[in-house]
Structure formats: structure tokens, C-alpha cells
Amino acid sequence: MIRLLLSHQWKESTRSSVWQKNLAVNLVLGFFMLLMLLYVVLLSVFLDKIIEWGLPGKDPVAVINGVMLYYFLLDLGMRFVMQELPVLSIQPYLHLPVGKGKLVHFVLWKSITSMFNFLPLLLFIPYALKMLPEVYGLGGAWSWVAGLFLLTLVNNFLTLYFKRQLAEKPLVTVGFLLAVVALATLDYLNYISLGTASGAFFQAMGQNPVWVLVPLLVLVGVYLINYRFLVAHTYPEEMRVRKQSRIDGSAEIGFLQRFxxxxxxxxxxxxxxxxxxxxxxxxxxxxxxxxxxxxxxxxxxxxxxxxxxxxxxxxxxxxxxxxxxxxxxxxxxxxxxxxxxxxxxxxxxxxxxxxxxxxxxxxxxxxxxxxxxxxxxxxxxxxxxxxxxxxxxxxxxxxxxxxxxxxxxxxxxxxxxxxxxxxxxxxxxxxxxxxxxxxxxxxxxxxxxxxxxxxxxxxxxxxxxxxxxxxxxxxxxxxxxxxxxxxxxxxxxxx
Amino acid sequence: MIEVRDLQKNYNGVTVVNIPGLTVQKGETIGLVGNNGAGKTTFFRMILDLIRPTKGEVFSKGENVRSTEDWKQYTGSHLDEGFLIDFLTPEEYFAFIGKLNGLTPGDVQAFLDRFRDFFNGEILEQRKYIRDFSKGNQKKVGVAAAVMSDPELLILDEPFANLDPSSQIRLKNLLKDLKRQGMTLLISSHDLSHVIEVCDRIVLLEKGQVVEDMKTNETTLQQLESYFNV
Structure with a gap:
């Protein structure tokens, strides 16, 4: 079943007129995309050198560990603005004898293919493999990477959930955003230090793989919240995140009427x-x-x-x-x-x-x-x-x-x-x-x-x-x- | 009013429209019938200068539609949703069309009042964009906008499709009114009885060719039905 859905998805994207009609454009875009990814990888490989150059005398590993939480906050913000919800594509299946749960799982898993989830991998894996084995050992390096990827997915599902709630219960999303902003403000005012927390946590993940369980549990939790929300809202008109377009009369711009x-x-x-x-x-x-x-x-x-x-x-x-x-x-x-x-x-x-x-x-x-x-x-x-x-x-x-x-x-x-x-x-x-x-x-x-x-x-x-x-x-x-x-x-x- | 000379349109070697000659007198009402792919819409698009003919010309009031734009002054048309500006509300769209035709907001309002019946309370003051309306209601908006400039020539592609039965009857009455005023009508339709009721002349297209061109009378419906019978 899932394979069939996947093949439909594949057909949807390869048969879209945009994809078919201008192969040349897609090649050029693909080339630029690869170039961009290459830059990201290169940035990652030389991350330690860049930090040594920018902040001489500091330990690059500690610096990176310290900024990771900030990175994820930034990532969350970016996703909120740019990431799309993979939703409407299940509409043609809803009236067929396919379990709702299956469709919802499919939609959720599909969201993992978003480019936003691969960017951190490209940005940090080369760095982790180059720098971390000598500090944490090879196993420690991998558990550090695993924790990173799990946190990325947490961000992914947080975005999906709160973006959907924006239409359903806007206050929940606003509350979440306020909490994030409050956290950042407290950090800025030096009441708490996200940097210290981030440093301690990522160091702990490198030194003891047990700590990876923390992001894993959070991920499972967020995934389940998403799942329950979606199962309860599989109606196309509820899943569509288009706000009911409310129009306040005729919005003519009086000034322009003169011309x-x-x-x-x-x-x-x-x-x-x-x-x-x-x-x-x-x-x-x-x-x-x-x-x-x-x-x-x-x-x-x-x-x-x-x-x-x-x-x-x-x-x-x-x-x-x-x-x-x-x-x-x-x-x-x-x-x-x-x-x-x-x-x-x-x-x-x-x-x-x-x-x-x-x-x-x-x-x-x-x-x-x-x-x-x-x-x-x-x-x-x-x-x-x-x-x-x-x-x-x-x-x-x-x-x-x-x-x-x-x-x-x-x-x-x-x-x-x-x-x-x-x-x-x-x-x-x-x-x-x-x-x-x-x-x-x-x-x-x-x-x-x-x-x-x-x-x-x-x-x-x-x-x-x-x-x-x-x-x-x-x-x-x-x-x-x-x-x-x-x-x-x-x-x-x-x- | 309209004169078609040696008009042809080919796509990849396939001729979709081939009309050696067709003349529409002022005040005539013409119904264009034919199965899917007969070339009705392509023909309309060439009259409206939306498609470049492979060969031949269309003259409107003696002038080639491709060389001047004067025909826009007296031609109202609605072929499909592409003629609507779907992110406007119907009111905004009517105001826009009115503006292009030099009508004052008062004129537009008076015009819309005349259409209150036809709209059946489902078009105006809905606080919705045109794209959020049903196909039938979008069609009503398009037809009304086409009639708005009080054109001499009105071109409609399948105006009855997607309309509910009451609206079909209202539209039929509206078209008959316009005919009485002397407006030249060019209408395509799959609904034979409606189109015969409205139009004085029926042109039957098949694979881009005019196979029948007749004045409507009591036997027209039978004739057409026997033609379309498989």
C-alpha cells in the first residue's frame, strides 16, 4: 500500500507539467542546487578552521556545541516561514478503502523528505566526522550526529503541528511562538543561558549515547501529537491551511481612482x-x-x-x-x-x-x-x-x-x-x-x-x-x- | 457583422478548423453545435483574436480582427474561466469591467440590479473571491460581465453548461431579450433544445467543417437529433 502511494507521489512530481516541459531549466536549477549543497558541505569541512580564524583560542567543538540550540531555533523559524505542509495529496484516497491511519502515517513520513531535514545533515556530518572522533571517539561522534538528526525531525514535526494549529486553534500556535520568543529573551537578558545548556547537552550526547534517548522520546511524542491531530482532522476542508478568505467590502484604493x-x-x-x-x-x-x-x-x-x-x-x-x-x-x-x-x-x-x-x-x-x-x-x-x-x-x-x-x-x-x-x-x-x-x-x-x-x-x-x-x-x-x-x-x- | 474567409487552423498537421466562408449578418443569432473536438472553441478564439489562424481571416464589421482592436469596443465575450479574474470579488470584477467600458459606478449598479434575478442572490454580497464560487456561479459572473458593455456582438461558449435548471431558463430568457434588442449572438451549446429556442440559425460543425447551416424551424430539433443519434 505504502509503495503504491509512493509511486503515485513519484508520478505526481515527474508528471507535473513544470517538470516535463522544461528539462533544460530543471537541469540548470539542479546544477545550482548541487552547487549550493557542495558549498554547504565545504562549509562543514572547514567549520573548525573558520571558528579558529573567527574566534582564535576557542575550542571549535565547544563553540559548536554551544550554538546548536540557537541553530535549531533559527531552523524552526525558517521552517515556519518556508516549509510546506504535505497534505492535500491524500484527498483523492479518502473515499477509498484505505485506513485513515495509514494515510496519516504516509503524510507524516513524507514530510521527512523535505529539504530542511537534510540541510543539517550536510552541514554537520562532515564536521562531526572530521572533528568529533578524536574528542568523543567514533561511537560518540555518531551518537552526536544521531541526536542532531532526531532534533531536526523534532523541529520538522513541531513545525507541521503548529502550522496546522494556526488554522485550527491559532492561540496554541501563538502561545508556542511566544514561549520560544520568551526563551530567547530570557537568554538575551542573561537570566538563563541556552548556550550553556546547549553545550552541556551536546557534549553529554557525545560522551554518553544514552542521552540520545532524550531527543528520541521528544520525537516520538511530537509524532504522536501530529498523528492524533491529523487522524481527527482528515476532512479536506479542515486540512487545507487556507484561511477562510474574509473580504471587507470592496477594497478600492481611492487614490488610484483618480488616474x-x-x-x-x-x-x-x-x-x-x-x-x-x-x-x-x-x-x-x-x-x-x-x-x-x-x-x-x-x-x-x-x-x-x-x-x-x-x-x-x-x-x-x-x-x-x-x-x-x-x-x-x-x-x-x-x-x-x-x-x-x-x-x-x-x-x-x-x-x-x-x-x-x-x-x-x-x-x-x-x-x-x-x-x-x-x-x-x-x-x-x-x-x-x-x-x-x-x-x-x-x-x-x-x-x-x-x-x-x-x-x-x-x-x-x-x-x-x-x-x-x-x-x-x-x-x-x-x-x-x-x-x-x-x-x-x-x-x-x-x-x-x-x-x-x-x-x-x-x-x-x-x-x-x-x-x-x-x-x-x-x-x-x-x-x-x-x-x-x-x-x-x-x-x-x-x- | 462577422465575415469569415477561408479560415483554417492546423495543429501538428491536423486541421481542427476549416471554414471556407461564413457570414453573420447584424442582428442574427447563431447557434454553433457539434460534438467535442468539432472546433467550436477554436473557432471562437480565432474570432476573438486569441489564436493565430494558420490561414485565412476573420473580419468584424469589415475589418480584420488581427489588424485593429476596434472590435473590442462592441464585442462581449465569455468562453471559459480564463476570462474571469479569479482573485477579485464579483463586485470588484464588475467594477473593473465597467471601468474599462467607461461606465460610472452608478451605471454598474443599475446594470447589476437588472441581473438580480439571474444571479438569484448567490453572486453579489457573498464576500468571496470568484475562484471560490462554483462553476455555475462563475459562469453567471462571466456572462453578466460580457453583457455589461451592452455589446453589439455577444460570443458565449456553452453558456448553459453547469447552470441549474432555473438558471438555464433565466439565461434563455435573457438571451431572447438581447436578441429582441438587436444584439448579434454567437452561442455554442450541447443543449440542442435551448440553442434552437434562442437562435434563428444553426451551424453544425464536424471535425472543423461546417456540415450544416440552416434556419431554425419546427423540424430543426428532429434533424439535429437524427444527426447526433449514434
Missing amino acids: GELGTLIGLELKLIMRHKRPKSTTMMSIFFLAYGFIFYTNKMYTDGFAMLIFPGIFMTGFMMLSYGQFVPGWQSAHFDALLTKRLSPYTFFLGKFWLFVPACTVAYLVTLLYGLMPNIGGKIMLINTACFLYNIGINTFVVLYLSTYNKKRIDLSKSASFNWQGVGASQFIMMLPALLIPILIYLPFGLMDNPWWGVAAMGLTGLLGFIFHRQLLGLVVKRFQQEKYAIAAGFRQA
């Missing part, structure tokens, strides 16, 4: 972003990326030059546009036929996109002006970011919109956001390149002739010209769109 048709289109797009997880998290990311500059601005190697400041400038002031815009018009694939047949010209459609991007870039730009407060280099950053901002609204908006006409992959907005590669095609990889490279190419000749400021000015000026002539540039985009619209619409119709 007529254009305002209506932008309002529609804003609703699309607000009411779906994936575009929302894509947009939220751009807030985090505003801090991207610190990586560059705190390094003297970068701040002495120009090119390496143009890059974060373009990225920060344009991140929302680049990340959201690369899937335009795929976001609207579900109602693309409507957009083509209703009384709406393609020009207005793209003009709406343009006027969505410009304010987004402007807001990001205004925030990046805060970097101007940085001593010594603040003025330079502000000027470069101004040029980057102008370039973004004048040229990159059109680069993004023009390349968007190559998007022919449907995006199903009801699917969750993280690790969802639906709608990702080759054009997404190619798109970022011109958007980031062309401004540097504009700057480069001036930079090589030792006139860097002229280069920055040229970039800004190009952008300004593009912005002034945005109607003509949009015309080019529309022309291209008219040729491609049949192929785009056909692609979007394929579920």
Missing part, C-alpha cells in the same frame, strides 16, 4: 500582489534587499571603485521591478484571455506596468538615500544611486517589459511561494544579465579613461532620456507583444 483606466489597472495589479502568496513574498523580498548595500559599502575594496557600486545601486533601486517584472505577464496567466478580449489596448496594459514599476523604484531609491548618512562615502553612494535609479526607470523598465514578452509559462497563483519554480523559463536567467550589465558597459569606457563621474552621469542621462521617451519605447514593447501574444496566450492556457 482613470491606468489607475484601475494598477489597482488590479496591487490586488493581485496582496492576495497571493507568491507575488507577495517576491515583493517582500525587495525590502530585505534594501540592506544589500551594506555588503558592498562596508568593504573598502568596493567603495574605492565605481563599477562595484553601480551593481548594488541597480539592484537595490530596481529589485522589486526585476524580481516581480521578470514574470510579467505570467502573473496574469489565469485571466490573460480576459485581458486580450476586454476593451483594453496593449499599450495601456504596458503603460500600467510601467507606472507600477516607477513608483516602486522611487520608493526603493528614497530608502537607499539613507546610505548617504554613511561617513566618507555617503555622498558618492547617493550620487551613484541617483544615476542607477534614473537608469532603472528609464531603461531597465523597458528591458524587463520587452523580455517579458518571452514569458510563455503559466503561473498558478494558488500554489505556494517558496521553492516554486513554476513559470521559470530561460528568459528569467537571461533577463537579469542585460539589466545589470548594460549600465556597467555604459560606465566602463569613461571609467577606463579615468573619468568615472562622467560615466555615472552618462548612465543617469541615458535613463533620463529613456524616461522622457517612454511612450516611444513602450511602443516598441507593444509591437513585439502583438507578434507574440498568440504564443503567450497559448502557453498560459496550458495548465
Whole structure:
């Protein structure tokens, strides 16, 4: 039975249209995935060296033992935001003569295959095998690893349970989260020390395998709680973690109404972003990326030059546009036929996109002006970011919109956001390149002739010209769109 | 109103639509019937410029639908859920469509009042997004939105499917009203008696070809039934 269910799962994923249709994309993604995993393993192998370098004179094993509990807290937080609940897939089996218990066990075991459960193994096993045998002996090292994996699974099942309770009894989840926060606060205020507890516990696991029983018992407990909860809630409508969508009247944004048709289109797009997880998290990311500059601005190697400041400038002031815009018009694939047949010209459609991007870039730009407060280099950053901002609204908006006409992959907005590669095609990889490279190419000749400021000015000026002539540039985009619209619409119709 | 010349659509060498010529006069009501795969939806999509024909043209009021967008001004259409914006509430969707057609919120409200019967209290003020409605109620939203701009030409793909019996009758009455006002209707349906009741002319498609094109009269239903009888 379980084997049959597993084979169905396998078929579900290999037969999903995303997987089948773009093998090339999957290969590229797989390659990057492997690369990432390789980095994690490498990090693990050199963990002791890194600690010796960062905290000279400390014992790496003790340091690691001390931070393990913090690591698991962080892991729990990440899971809460990103891990998905493997649930709905059992819906087609519920009316068949299969025991509910079996299905629930299956769902729970399936959750173990989440990537989150393998990350700690990759991150710590190489380290454990390299460093721990000489401290705890080989058996001790393995029991340390076993304890680590069991705690990972505890986190896994805690996440599943409390994420589900969020829909059922939100107070339970809120209480749990408050308890975690309280623990962290007490630790911060030095009333208790998680670090000491963590150090003592992991050391004990290394020295005496009996201690592994502690996480094992906790795991069994959490698993049973999950099991009992799920068995009692196998009804699809209860398992679905979608909150009952409650709508408070018509949420029109009054300000936008003043701009007529254009305002209506932008309002529609804003609703699309607000009411779906994936575009929302894509947009939220751009807030985090505003801090991207610190990586560059705190390094003297970068701040002495120009090119390496143009890059974060373009990225920060344009991140929302680049990340959201690369899937335009795929976001609207579900109602693309409507957009083509209703009384709406393609020009207005793209003009709406343009006027969505410009304010987004402007807001990001205004925030990046805060970097101007940085001593010594603040003025330079502000000027470069101004040029980057102008370039973004004048040229990159059109680069993004023009390349968007190559998007022919449907995006199903009801699917969750993280690790969802639906709608990702080759054009997404190619798109970022011109958007980031062309401004540097504009700057480069001036930079090589030792006139860097002229280069920055040229970039800004190009952008300004593009912005002034945005109607003509949009015309080019529309022309291209008219040729491609049949192929785009056909692609979007394929579920 | 609509003139089709030498229209063809091939997919991988298979011809799914092949109509050498078809003319629809203003005010005519045409019912398109045919089994699954006869090419009804593909034909509609080519009229609405959603699919590029392999060969031939569709003219709306004498202008090629591919070269201008003027037809959007006077054409209302609903083919499938792809014509709905499913993350809006019906009210928001109607407001959006109204806006595109230059209607004021008052116009939209007046229009919706006319549809109160048809909606049967299940569409408005439900505080639900369109995606959470049943297929039948989604169809009502789509049909209403298509009629909203008071178009000269109305194109509906299987408007009766998924509707409950009362709603089917209400829709039939609505379409007859529109016909009386002089609206040109292009409707596909699997329900022969409904489509004969509404339409003056029946076009029968089989494997993309027009095999029958007739004015409706008392014997039409029998004729069609004998055609479809296996």
C-alpha cells in the first residue's frame, strides 16, 4: 500500500507539467542546487578552521556545541516561514478503502523528505566526522550526529503541528511562538543561558549515547501529537491551511481612482500582489534587499571603485521591478484571455506596468538615500544611486517589459511561494544579465579613461532620456507583444 | 457583422478548423453545435483574436480582427474561466469591467440590479473571491460581465453548461431579450433544445467543417437529433 502511494507521489512530481516541459531549466536549477549543497558541505569541512580564524583560542567543538540550540531555533523559524505542509495529496484516497491511519502515517513520513531535514545533515556530518572522533571517539561522534538528526525531525514535526494549529486553534500556535520568543529573551537578558545548556547537552550526547534517548522520546511524542491531530482532522476542508478568505467590502484604493483606466489597472495589479502568496513574498523580498548595500559599502575594496557600486545601486533601486517584472505577464496567466478580449489596448496594459514599476523604484531609491548618512562615502553612494535609479526607470523598465514578452509559462497563483519554480523559463536567467550589465558597459569606457563621474552621469542621462521617451519605447514593447501574444496566450492556457 | 474567409487552423498537421466562408449578418443569432473536438472553441478564439489562424481571416464589421482592436469596443465575450479574474470579488470584477467600458459606478449598479434575478442572490454580497464560487456561479459572473458593455456582438461558449435548471431558463430568457434588442449572438451549446429556442440559425460543425447551416424551424430539433443519434 505504502509503495503504491509512493509511486503515485513519484508520478505526481515527474508528471507535473513544470517538470516535463522544461528539462533544460530543471537541469540548470539542479546544477545550482548541487552547487549550493557542495558549498554547504565545504562549509562543514572547514567549520573548525573558520571558528579558529573567527574566534582564535576557542575550542571549535565547544563553540559548536554551544550554538546548536540557537541553530535549531533559527531552523524552526525558517521552517515556519518556508516549509510546506504535505497534505492535500491524500484527498483523492479518502473515499477509498484505505485506513485513515495509514494515510496519516504516509503524510507524516513524507514530510521527512523535505529539504530542511537534510540541510543539517550536510552541514554537520562532515564536521562531526572530521572533528568529533578524536574528542568523543567514533561511537560518540555518531551518537552526536544521531541526536542532531532526531532534533531536526523534532523541529520538522513541531513545525507541521503548529502550522496546522494556526488554522485550527491559532492561540496554541501563538502561545508556542511566544514561549520560544520568551526563551530567547530570557537568554538575551542573561537570566538563563541556552548556550550553556546547549553545550552541556551536546557534549553529554557525545560522551554518553544514552542521552540520545532524550531527543528520541521528544520525537516520538511530537509524532504522536501530529498523528492524533491529523487522524481527527482528515476532512479536506479542515486540512487545507487556507484561511477562510474574509473580504471587507470592496477594497478600492481611492487614490488610484483618480488616474482613470491606468489607475484601475494598477489597482488590479496591487490586488493581485496582496492576495497571493507568491507575488507577495517576491515583493517582500525587495525590502530585505534594501540592506544589500551594506555588503558592498562596508568593504573598502568596493567603495574605492565605481563599477562595484553601480551593481548594488541597480539592484537595490530596481529589485522589486526585476524580481516581480521578470514574470510579467505570467502573473496574469489565469485571466490573460480576459485581458486580450476586454476593451483594453496593449499599450495601456504596458503603460500600467510601467507606472507600477516607477513608483516602486522611487520608493526603493528614497530608502537607499539613507546610505548617504554613511561617513566618507555617503555622498558618492547617493550620487551613484541617483544615476542607477534614473537608469532603472528609464531603461531597465523597458528591458524587463520587452523580455517579458518571452514569458510563455503559466503561473498558478494558488500554489505556494517558496521553492516554486513554476513559470521559470530561460528568459528569467537571461533577463537579469542585460539589466545589470548594460549600465556597467555604459560606465566602463569613461571609467577606463579615468573619468568615472562622467560615466555615472552618462548612465543617469541615458535613463533620463529613456524616461522622457517612454511612450516611444513602450511602443516598441507593444509591437513585439502583438507578434507574440498568440504564443503567450497559448502557453498560459496550458495548465 | 462577422465575415469569415477561408479560415483554417492546423495543429501538428491536423486541421481542427476549416471554414471556407461564413457570414453573420447584424442582428442574427447563431447557434454553433457539434460534438467535442468539432472546433467550436477554436473557432471562437480565432474570432476573438486569441489564436493565430494558420490561414485565412476573420473580419468584424469589415475589418480584420488581427489588424485593429476596434472590435473590442462592441464585442462581449465569455468562453471559459480564463476570462474571469479569479482573485477579485464579483463586485470588484464588475467594477473593473465597467471601468474599462467607461461606465460610472452608478451605471454598474443599475446594470447589476437588472441581473438580480439571474444571479438569484448567490453572486453579489457573498464576500468571496470568484475562484471560490462554483462553476455555475462563475459562469453567471462571466456572462453578466460580457453583457455589461451592452455589446453589439455577444460570443458565449456553452453558456448553459453547469447552470441549474432555473438558471438555464433565466439565461434563455435573457438571451431572447438581447436578441429582441438587436444584439448579434454567437452561442455554442450541447443543449440542442435551448440553442434552437434562442437562435434563428444553426451551424453544425464536424471535425472543423461546417456540415450544416440552416434556419431554425419546427423540424430543426428532429434533424439535429437524427444527426447526433449514434
